[in-house]
Amino acid sequence: MKTKIFFFCLLAFSSTACNHLLDVKPASFSSGETYYQTEQQVLRAVNGAYGVLQNLYTSDYWAMAEMSADNTNYQYNASDRGAQQREEIDEFLITSSNNYINNVWTQLYRNINQCNVIIGRIEAVKFSKEATKAQYAGEAKFLRALHYFHLVRLFGAVPLITKEAESPANAFTPARATVEEVYAQIIADAKDAVEGLPPGYTGADVGRATKGAALTLLGEVYLTLKDYPNAQTTLQQVTTLNYDLTPAYADNFDPAKKNNVESVFSVQFDAGLETESSNYIFVFGPINGKKDLTGYNGNLGGNNIPTPSIYHAYEANDKRRDASIYLYDNPGNTAYEESKAFGGKLPLIRKFYHPPYARDGRANENWPVYRYAHVLLMLAEAVNETGNGDPYQYINPVRERAGLQPLSGLGQAAFRDTVQHEQRVELAFEDHRWYQLLRTGKTIEVMTQHGIEEKARLTRLSSATYSLAPYKLLFPVPDREVRLNGFEQNTGW
Secondary structure: HOOOOOOOOOOEEOOOOOOOOOOOOOOEEEOOOOEEEEOHHHHHHHHHHHHHHHHOOOOOOOHHHHHHOEEEEEEOOOOOOOHHHHHHHOOOOOOOOOHHHHHHHHHHHHHHEEEEHHHHHHHHOOOOHHHHHHHHHHHHHHHHHHHHHHHHHOOOOOEOOOOOOOOOOOOOOOOOOOOHHHHHHHHHHHHHHHHOOOOOOOOOHOHHHHHHHHHHHHHHHHHOOHHHHHHHHHHHHHHEEEEEOOOOOOOOOOOHHHOOOOOOEOOOOOOOOOOOOOOHHHOOOOOHHHHHHHHHOOOOOOEEEOOOOHHHOOOOOHHHHHHHHHEEHHHHHOHHHHHHHOOOOOOOOOOOOOEEEEOEEEOHHHHHHEEEOOOOOOOHHHHHHHHHOOOOHHHHHHHHHHHOOOOOOOOHHHHHOOOOOOHHHHHOOOOOHHHHHHHHHHHHHHHHHHHHHHHOOOOOOOOOOOOOOHHHHHOOOHHHHHHHHHOOHHHHO
C-alpha cells in the first residue's frame, strides 16, 4: 500500500503532437526505459507537465489559496450538500480526512513526479541544440519549484522528492523534509530555470515558462522568506525583460487578449481543443444563474463568490472593482442569504466571465499565475522594506491604471499597509490572498475579523465557524498519508 502514494506514471503522448503545449492528447501512461530517446519525446513529456498543471488549477486548489481567505466564500445550497467538505475549508472546520485537501496534495505530487521524470531522463538524450535541452530542463524545474512552493506554504514540512518513482517495486515515501530544506530546493530549481529559460517565445510556443516567470517565482520566494534584498534584486531583473502593464486592467482576463505584454506566466486553456478548456464560470457562478449567464440549463457551482469584504475594499472610482466583480440580478436571488449584502444581487468573479459560450461547461480563460502588476507590487514591497530605492515608481503605475491618484510621502509602516492593500485588490481572485496573509503575518487578525462579519450576516454559520488558532495557518496533512506513511500530523490537527 505504501508504494502507491508517490508512484505516478508519466504520460506519453501521441506522435502527432506538435510544439504547442496545448496540442497534446494523452494516449497512454508510460515511464518505460525505451521512451526517452529523442528530443521530440522529451518535448511531449514537457508539454504533458503543462497539461497536469491545468488539472491543478481547475480542481480544488483555488479553494485553499483563495476561498480560505477573506476575498471569497460560497453560495449555500440547502438542497445539495455535496460540496460541504469544500465549504469547510472556507469556514475553518476542516479535518485531516477532507477530500479536497487530499486531492490537492495528490495532484501536486503527481505533477512533481512528472517533472522529476523529465529532469532525470533529459541528460541522456541527444539534442540538436544545447539551448533547447536547457530550456526543457528549465521548464521542468520551474514547474517543480512552483509545485513545491504551493506545498510548503499550504502544509509546511513535506516529503521532498526529486527523483522519479520508476516502478511500484522501488517507489518509496521519504520522511517529511524541513521547511528550510524544501525552500532550498525551490530556490535551487528556480535559479536553474532562470539560467536555462529564454526571455520569450514566438508562435505556438508562446505561453511556456520564461526567464521572467522563473525570476518572478524566485522573487516571491525571497519575499516570503523576508529576504528583502534578494527579493528586490531578483524582481528588478524582471523589469528589464520588456513586460509592461496593459492599457486596461480587464485586458488581462479577456480570452481574446491572452499572453499579452503583462502576462508573465499563465496556465493555458483553449475552449476550441478537446479537454483543454477552462471551466471557471461554471464552477464560480451563482447556482441559479446558469441559463441567464451562460445560455445553458441547469445549475452553476456557487463557489468562490466575492464577499462584501472585498467588494467594499476598493477605493472610490477604482476601475478594478467592476472589472473583477459582476453582480447578477434576478428575483430568484432572494432565496439565497448571500444576496442580502448586495441588495438582492449575487456576486460572481467577472475576471472569469466572458460570454458567449459555444459549449456547456467549456470556457476559454487562461489562469494568470503571475502578472507584471504583481511583479511591480512585490518589488514595491521589497524596496520599502530595504529602504534602498523609490517604491513609488512601482506602485503608482498600477494605481494610475486603476484610475487612482499616485501616492507619495508615506512612512515605511504606512506604505507597508498600503502596498498590502494594493496587492489585495489588484490580485483579487487570482489565488494569492491566502499566501499574502501568511507572508505578512496577518492571517489570524484578518480572518478573525472576517469571521465576525460573516457570522453577523449569514445565519447559517454556527459559532464554531472561523475559529482561528495558530496551528490552522497550515492545512492538515491528509489523513491517508499519515496512516500509510507514518507521518507525524501537523500540530493541532
